[in-house]
Structures are given as C-alpha cells and as structure tokens.
Amino acid sequence: MPTMNAPHTLDNPPALSPRMVRRAIVASVLGSGxxxxxxxxYGYFAKIIAQVFFPADKPFISISLTLATFAIGFLVRPIGGILLGIYADRAGRRRALAVLIVTMAASTLLMGLTPSYATIGIAAPLLIVLARLLQGMSVGGQFATASAMLVEYAPPGKKMFYGSFNMSAQSFALLLSSGTGWLLTTHLTHAQLVAWGWRVPFLMGSLAGPIGFYIRHRVAESPEFSQLREHASTTQRQTVRAFFRENTDAVICAMGIIIVGAATNYAWHSYLPLYAERQLHLPLSTALVGAFVSGVLNLGLFPLAGKLCDRYGAYRLFYPVVIAWxxxxxxLFGFVIASPSPAHLFIAQMVSTLFLAAMSGSHPGMLATLFPVRNRSTGVALSYNVAVTLFGGLAPLTITSLTHWTGSSYTPAFYLIVAGVVSLAMVFFTKSGRDPVPLAQEGSAATQ
Structure with a gap:
C-alpha cells in the first residue's frame, strides 16, 4: 500500500514505498515486454504464416497478403491508442495497462489456436485478421500507458531514465521473440514448422494474461495521476477541439521524435529476416541471431541513453544522432549487399543497434513530458501510433513493394534516410522541439 509521508498537493504528489515503485516498474516492463x-x-514467421493461411499460386502475392495482415495491426493502432489513452486518462494507468495486456493475451491465443486454411477455408485468414486487429488495438495503448506510468513514478531529473525501461521492455520482447524463432527454425524441420512449430510462440505469448491481473490488483496507481484525481474538482476534462488547440505543436514534435526510430526498428528487426532470405539469400537463423544479440545489448543501452539524456538534455542528443544515422x-546497407555473409549482416545489425538505442532510449520520457498529466496518455498514444503506423508498421510492406518494383536492394537504406529527414524537420520546426521544457521543470509541468 502507498506510504504517506506528508500531505500532498498539486506540487507534492503522494509518496510510495520503494517496494511499490519496484513492483510497478517490474510489472510494467514484464507486461509490456x-x-x-x-x-x-508475427513478423519472424511471416513466410510460414503465408503458407498456412494465405496460400496463393505466386509467392509474392502470398507474402504480400501476410504482410498486409501484419500492417493491419498497425492501421488500427491509432484507434486503439486513442481509446485506451482516453480510458487511461480517466480511469488510471493501472487499469488501462491491465486491460490491454489481457486483450493482447487473448488475441494471441486466438492466433495460435486458429486452424489452417486447408482445414477451415476462408474462415482461417479471417480469424487471423481479427486476432491481428485485436493485437493492434491493444498494443496501440501500451506504449503511451506504460510510458506515462513509468515517467509518473520517476523522481525529478530521472524521467528519461525511468521511461527508458519501456524501451528495455521492447528489447526483452525482441530477444525473446528472436530467440524463440531461432530455436524453432534451427531445431525443427520446415514441415514441422508449418504443421505446428510456428504456433508455439503464440501460445507462449498468451501467458501475459496473468500479469495484467497482477497489475490491476497488486500495483498502485502512479503518484502524479493519483494527485490529479484527488484534485479532480479543480480540473475539467478536455474536449477534442481543446486538446488539439493546446497540444497540436506537441503532437507534431512527438511524431517527429518517433518516426526515425520506428522506421529503423521495423526495418532492421521486423523486415530484416524477410530481407535476409529474399534479397541476400541468407538463412533466416542468421538474422535472428543478430536480432537476439541486439535485444540483449539494448537491455542496457536504452537505460544508458536515458541517463545521458537526463544529464545533457534529450534534444541536444537527438539532432546529432539522427543526422549521423x-x-x-x-x-551500412552497401557493406552488407556488396558481400552478403552472416558476419557482415551481424556487424551491420550491431551498428544499427547502437544508433537505435541512442535515438530511442529517451523516447518514452521525451513524449510523456510533452503532455500534461490530464491528457498525457491520449497525447502520447495519438502521436506515437500515427508515426509508428505510417513509418514502422507499413515499413515491411512498403519496402517489399518498392524493392519488387524497382529491383533495388538499397530500398531499405533510402527508406531510412527519408524517415530521418522527416523526423528532423518535424522536430526542428515545432516550438516544442526548439524550446523544450527544461528537465528541472518537468515535475511541475506534468501536473498542469
């Protein structure tokens, strides 16, 4: 239970015991991961899922349908993010996080148990699309809700560091998914993978459900939201028009912050296994090993980036890192394409990992501190999900299509360059990006 050290006001949020803080952080990271x-x-087994649920005469059509289903999960993310963001801003971070984790577990279980197209016909791909829609709705609210909760638990001067644990959760997910994929692809035959092996990670993923119930009943609400709710009589719920009037600049800045990181993440992690097989003619396990190592490294690199941003300023590091990328x-792509080999691909993955960590470690803290507590989850969810949908979720399908039409193996590189330029422009030409709130003022700004 919360430990009350002193009467709390708008400038003095309720204090929590160190045990409760640790419990909230660990539960949020595990649930998010x-x-x-x-x-x-889904991305790691796209080729097999295409065979099981989207059979077609031409392999390009089959894989395109599979990637389109992958993209559908992103197209509904802004909707899910806004709905869950509004819910989190009204009911609390704890309740929203529990709801979305349980929804994700149920939809993943549906995907793992759905019979193949050969067994039930057109109902099979329709159920997969439904499961992907539910996944997209759920994950749409995850980043915003978990980021808000972690940042609101953070003491002044450590908001980027605490927020970075949400990125570490994604690293945990990356190493777990790539490690599972590597074990299955190297220890099972192709026939076994198609028959049942691909279902194993989806059935494993459904185990996230109990964590949602744990967060709902055993984790305290964030101090800043509790503070806001206790003074609800002095605050009013914003209308949509008022939200955009007051936060449009912050939304544009937040989208700019996210775009380059989202494009890099999905190009190098979700799309890379397919790229390695189809363009570089390397085994799938090669890309999965690099993705696994990247996940391990980012567990530590993301918090390190958060610490550096707390110390030197997140925006002071954002510009030079993106320009360098x-x-x-x-x-970097030329290095791999000129002489495709497992060693060259691994080196390129490690370089991209360093840049991704430097760009993205502070993302949760940067986005959360752009918005006040009363509409923080809504603001972060809207900006994050729109940016990730356009430049992340659609990346595999976009890059695959452009590569097919142009025949160029450098399409992913050009995609990342464009994303970087767009990010720089969107952040630089907003007031929030040119004149961010000093870290020392974040604690007071958050309660506005």
Missing part, C-alpha cells in the same frame, strides 16, 4: 513479444513474433544508413 510480453505484449511486444506477441506483436513482433542519415549519413551512415546507405553505406
């Missing part, structure tokens, strides 16, 4: 595992693992993206 398993939720992202459920969402990401724009410069490096093309030659």
């Amino acid at each position: 398993l939720e992202w595992f459920d969402f990401l693992v 724009i410069i490096v993206a093309y030659p």
Whole structure:
C-alpha cells in the first residue's frame, strides 16, 4: 500500500514505498515486454504464416497478403491508442495497462489456436485478421500507458531514465521473440514448422494474461495521476477541439521524435529476416541471431541513453544522432549487399543497434513530458501510433513493394534516410522541439 509521508498537493504528489515503485516498474516492463513479444513474433514467421493461411499460386502475392495482415495491426493502432489513452486518462494507468495486456493475451491465443486454411477455408485468414486487429488495438495503448506510468513514478531529473525501461521492455520482447524463432527454425524441420512449430510462440505469448491481473490488483496507481484525481474538482476534462488547440505543436514534435526510430526498428528487426532470405539469400537463423544479440545489448543501452539524456538534455542528443544515422544508413546497407555473409549482416545489425538505442532510449520520457498529466496518455498514444503506423508498421510492406518494383536492394537504406529527414524537420520546426521544457521543470509541468 502507498506510504504517506506528508500531505500532498498539486506540487507534492503522494509518496510510495520503494517496494511499490519496484513492483510497478517490474510489472510494467514484464507486461509490456510480453505484449511486444506477441506483436513482433508475427513478423519472424511471416513466410510460414503465408503458407498456412494465405496460400496463393505466386509467392509474392502470398507474402504480400501476410504482410498486409501484419500492417493491419498497425492501421488500427491509432484507434486503439486513442481509446485506451482516453480510458487511461480517466480511469488510471493501472487499469488501462491491465486491460490491454489481457486483450493482447487473448488475441494471441486466438492466433495460435486458429486452424489452417486447408482445414477451415476462408474462415482461417479471417480469424487471423481479427486476432491481428485485436493485437493492434491493444498494443496501440501500451506504449503511451506504460510510458506515462513509468515517467509518473520517476523522481525529478530521472524521467528519461525511468521511461527508458519501456524501451528495455521492447528489447526483452525482441530477444525473446528472436530467440524463440531461432530455436524453432534451427531445431525443427520446415514441415514441422508449418504443421505446428510456428504456433508455439503464440501460445507462449498468451501467458501475459496473468500479469495484467497482477497489475490491476497488486500495483498502485502512479503518484502524479493519483494527485490529479484527488484534485479532480479543480480540473475539467478536455474536449477534442481543446486538446488539439493546446497540444497540436506537441503532437507534431512527438511524431517527429518517433518516426526515425520506428522506421529503423521495423526495418532492421521486423523486415530484416524477410530481407535476409529474399534479397541476400541468407538463412533466416542468421538474422535472428543478430536480432537476439541486439535485444540483449539494448537491455542496457536504452537505460544508458536515458541517463545521458537526463544529464545533457534529450534534444541536444537527438539532432546529432539522427543526422549521423542519415549519413551512415546507405553505406551500412552497401557493406552488407556488396558481400552478403552472416558476419557482415551481424556487424551491420550491431551498428544499427547502437544508433537505435541512442535515438530511442529517451523516447518514452521525451513524449510523456510533452503532455500534461490530464491528457498525457491520449497525447502520447495519438502521436506515437500515427508515426509508428505510417513509418514502422507499413515499413515491411512498403519496402517489399518498392524493392519488387524497382529491383533495388538499397530500398531499405533510402527508406531510412527519408524517415530521418522527416523526423528532423518535424522536430526542428515545432516550438516544442526548439524550446523544450527544461528537465528541472518537468515535475511541475506534468501536473498542469
């Protein structure tokens, strides 16, 4: 239970015991990690899912339908994010996080248990699409709700560091999904994978459900939201028009912050296994090993990036890192394409991991501190999900289509360069990006 040290006001949020803080952080990270595992693992088994649920005469059509279903999960993310964001801003971070984790577990279980197209016909791909829609709705609210909860638990001057644990949760999901994929693809035959092996990670992912119930009943609400709710008589719920009037600049800035990281993440992690097989003619296990190591490294690199941003300023590091990534993206792909090999691919993955960590470690803290507590989850969910949908979720389908039409193996590099330029422009030309709230003022700004 919360430990009350002193009467709390708008400038003095309720204090929680160190045990409750640790419980909230661990539960949020584990729940978020398993939720992202459920969402990401689809990409690793896209080729097999195409055979099971989307059979077609031409392989390109089959894989395109599978990637389109992958993209559907992203198209509904803004809807799910806004709905769950509104719910989190009204009912609390704890309740919203519990709801979305349980929904993700149920939809992942549906995906793992759905019979093949050969067994039940057109109902099979329809059920997969339904499961993907539910996954998208759920994960749409995850980043915003978990980010808000972690940042609101953070003491002044450590908001980027605490927020970075949400990115570490994604790393946990990456290493868990890639590790599971590697074990299955290296220890099972192709026939076994098609028959039942691909279902294993989806059935594993459904185990996230109990964590949702744990968060609902055993984790305290964030101090800043509790503070706001206790003074609800002095605050009013914003209308949609008022929200955009007051937060449009912050939404544009937040989208700019996210775009380049989302494009990099999904190009190098979700799309790379397919790229390695189809363009580089390397085994799937090669890309999965690199993705697994990247996940392990980012468990520590994301918090390190958060610490550096707390110390030196998140925006002071954002600009030079993104510019450097724009410069490096093309030659990095050239290094791999010129002489495709497991060693070259692994080196490129490690370089991209360092840049991704530097760009994304502070994302939860940067986005959360752009919005006040009363509409923080809504603001973060809207900006994050729109940016990730356009430049992340659609990345595999977009890059695959452009590569098919142009015949160029450098399409992913050009995609990342464009994403980086768009990010820089959107952040630089907003007031929030040019004149961010100083870290020392974040605690007071958050309660506005």
